[in-house]
Amino acid sequence: MFYREAGQFKTSYKADQAIFTITQDKFFVGLVLIVAFCVVPIFINDYWANAILIQFLVYALAALGLNILTGYCGQVSLGTGGFMAVGAYASYKLVTSFPEMNFVLAILLSGGITAAVGVVFGLPSLRIKGFYLAVATLAAQFFLVWLFNKVGWFFNYSPTGMIVSPPREMFGFLVTGPEAHPGARYLFCLTFVAVFALAAKNLVRGRVGRSWMAIRDMDIAAELIGIRPLEAKLTAFAVSSFYIGVAGALYFNVWLGTAEPTEAFDINQSFFVLFIVIIGGLGSILGSFLGAAFMVLIPILMKNIMVDGFGFAVGAAKHAEVMLLGTLIILFLIVEPHGLARLWEILKEKLRKWPFPY
Amino acid sequence: MAYERNIGDTILSVDQISLSFGGVKALSNISFAVREHEVFAIIGPNGAGKSSMLNCINGFYHPQEGTITFKGNTRRQVRPSEAARQGIARTFQNIALFNGMSTLDNIMTGRNTKMNKGIFWQALRFGPAEKEEMEHRAVVERVIDFLEIEAIRKTAVGTLPYGLQKRVELGRALAAEPDLLLLDEPMAGMNLEEKQDMCRFILDVNDEFGTTIVLIEHDMGVVMDISDRVVVLDYGKKLAEGTPDEVRTNQDVIDAYLGVSHDDEEA
């Protein structure tokens, strides 16, 4: 009853097509943003930043990227890990080769480089569809990981093969490296994610987003009404890879600190982000966030319950986590293929009537 | 239909088109001409190659022989998206709507070829992209009004009943403001009321916007009523071309097709 929209009518097309049309929604989102930007950095500590929040932000960003490609445009990709690697390594090379470069610029350029790579690996999508495309993206995944492992130029010929993120500052605050304040690192990521989420929402509700969804729903019909498949698919790959590249750069620089391609960016990473997108909801911006929160919290919950609570071995908890993940994926696909985002919608529907049953 | 309409010169000319799939010859040496602003019907028994003919005009199928001339441009093959940009729009036998989107969004996709603000403006939204979106929304709203589908604007099209889906599909085609509108069995599966509505819409489109219409239709009553001229296909070959009356009395056509009384839709 508090969530009713009765009395809220729109008098212009612009108002009708705004992102948040219900006043309660605008209020709620505003509140979340204020808390996220102003309140959290004051109370944050290393544990929260490292174990939960920054991971959540980075994966939410990667999931936004994958959602654009797979959820909105229908092009399946199993190469997310590899593209995150491109972003990470691009940022590494830029930051070490041009130490004077503004860090934000370096990250954005890494995204741009990843977008270019994404377009190249996306070219096959013009000839092959659906499931077969997934295989092509696997080629990208394995090839890229191999590339960053073998070719010394990428890791500056370091004997360990690993890359280390050098300390970098924004507005006088360290945002990378072990000395950085967790609040600074968190805010840095949060800003990126907030801006990119807004951009993503704008894209998907406009002409470009509609052409993506048209391709996803029936690409033949889309072509027949004038949408150029080449353009639509490649822009999806480009934008998606841009997001994933930036996520990879942030992942490496702000969260990991050091990275080695076979561990940090392998096929399991690709599956992880895919699971976020499935559980959160394909084709939903909100879903990317919900799914990321879910997937980041599950291992922590499992560990707390099983190891600390019931005294299981850490290994057993890991295996149980894997089993739980598999079960959840199947459950979501059967019960609610549109994921947590749809469940959220249903909840809001119920809220409209609460406290009345119908 | 005996009122004056300013039917112009030939806008679409099909010359000696032949189309085969492997060993099957779908179309053999088909030629006909469609004049601007007229309503032109393609009829024939099932499997005659009518949809294939539309697909050739659209660019979805590539004929092996012959040419198609549209608005002065002669070509044998064309990319579907190019055909659309030249001003050809169409509806489909089995509805081809985008099921993941609402009615409004589906019809907005029909405006896609006319919107051109790039990715960066779109991501920003504020400013030129927003203005463009609103302009085109206004056009789409006029189409929605015209087709009387205001109530289902925000409904996901996958949940709509068949008749309404066909109307939304027509809306998407109309939103593109085409010069040539190809309708593939627009009345299929409809009851009498829905058929009357659809007829009215088609005639209104032709009347108000001057859109040239080529339609495939099985309902003989409709065809005879609303078309200016008709071409009859059977087994990929052309049997006759002319006004409805001429075709109706053509012996070949009667033998091939019109053996059944054309009053059957009043049952």
Added chain:
Amino acid sequence: MLFLLETVISGLMAGVMYALVALGFVLIFKASGIFNFAQGVFALFAGLALYDFIATDGWFYELFGFALPVWLGIIATMGVMIIVAWLVEFLVLRHLVNQEPIILFMSTIGLAYFLEGLGDILFGSDVKPLDIGLPQGASDYLLDNFNLYVEKLEVVAAVVAAVLVVVLAIFFQKTRIGRALRAVADDHQAALSVGISLRTIWVIVWSVSGFVALVAGVMWGSKSGIQFSLSLIALKALPVLILGGFTSVPGAIIGGLIIGVGEKVAEVFAGPYVGGAIENWFAYVLALGFLLIRPQGLFGEKIIERV
């Protein structure tokens, strides 16, 4: 020259192993239209179960005090795989009738994760050597007479694969069930409407596939022990299927052989120039090339789209 021959033969043998796993995929795809990502995990699970039945340090021995002889162990494992097939149908497939292929594919990813975790918990994650009496070591005949190193086990695998292919091909083409399987693969709802019991068909198919998984698991397990990397074979099978065509049984074999040889030859001859480990991605790039030129694979069915 001899070296090239050995490399090629080694590649062929590796290819046969790939083909064995790919066969399981083809079966399920042919009959359900699903790419069963969990096939590799099935092979692993089958291997683990077999080991448990016939070894002296597994659950079975603990519970019953004796280990099964190999032939009984195989039958028991088959029973386990049938139960697994039935459970998969009951818990997963039944609820996903007529969903898009990509949804089904993702559900098999979930299945793979689940079974892998389960296998880890039930059987532990150390490598288990599987010895069921298959010949080990190199073929003395070839080694002595032609100076060629070929493992006897791989020859056995090749023979087994050949037999399987023939049996399966006959099954699909000639039997009533085979026809029903192909109907189901084409269109679930249509098959239902002509009275084909989807459930029975699926249980049959997944059981047969489980059997193929068992064979694959046994072959791989005898060669390098039952280990969890077996589940990653699923990923290698994808290029094989693309080359051979997802619905072709002989295609799986040919595709496997091509990939096997291609990988080995590329690794041995081109590898040293680029630092090695080309095997990681060569198969995929090869498959990608095929997709661009001939999307349906060598033997698959071409899909014609109509509007």
